[in-house]
Amino acid sequence: MANTPSAKKATRKIARRTEINKNRRSRVRTFLRKVEEAIASGDQEAARTAFKAAEPELMRAVSRGVVHKNTASRKISRLSGRVKAIGAAS
Structure with a gap:
């Protein structure tokens, strides 16, 4: 348990x-x-x-320090590829 005022703050x-x-x-x-x-x-x-809405949300999380930049970039890249693959499959 914190004892000093600064530790409590x-x-x-x-x-x-x-x-x-x-x-x-x-x-x-x-x-x-x-x-x-x-x-x-x-x-x-x-x-x-949905992807267009998710991309800026992920990058916003990066700027707030919630997610690492490389993690967000990796997720965006993989999702982008999967979204494009839907069009190629159909």
């Missing part, structure tokens, strides 16, 4: 920041899930619109 700040980051991470996952569901349904137009 740090604990409060960490708890507040953790809650905010949890919400941001959840939001990103929701956008990614929508893209995944559209890909699974085979609807390229829905997948494309």
Whole structure:
């Protein structure tokens, strides 16, 4: 347990920041899930619109420090390829 006033304040700040980051991470996952569901349904137009919404959300998470830049870039790249593959398959 924190004893000094500064340690107690740090604990409060960490708890507040953790809650905010949890919400941001959840939001990103929701956008990614929508893209995944559209890909699974085979609807390229829905997948494309979901992907266009998810991409800036992921990069916003990067700028907020929730996700690493390379992780976001990798996810975007892989999703982009899968969205394009729907069009090629049908």
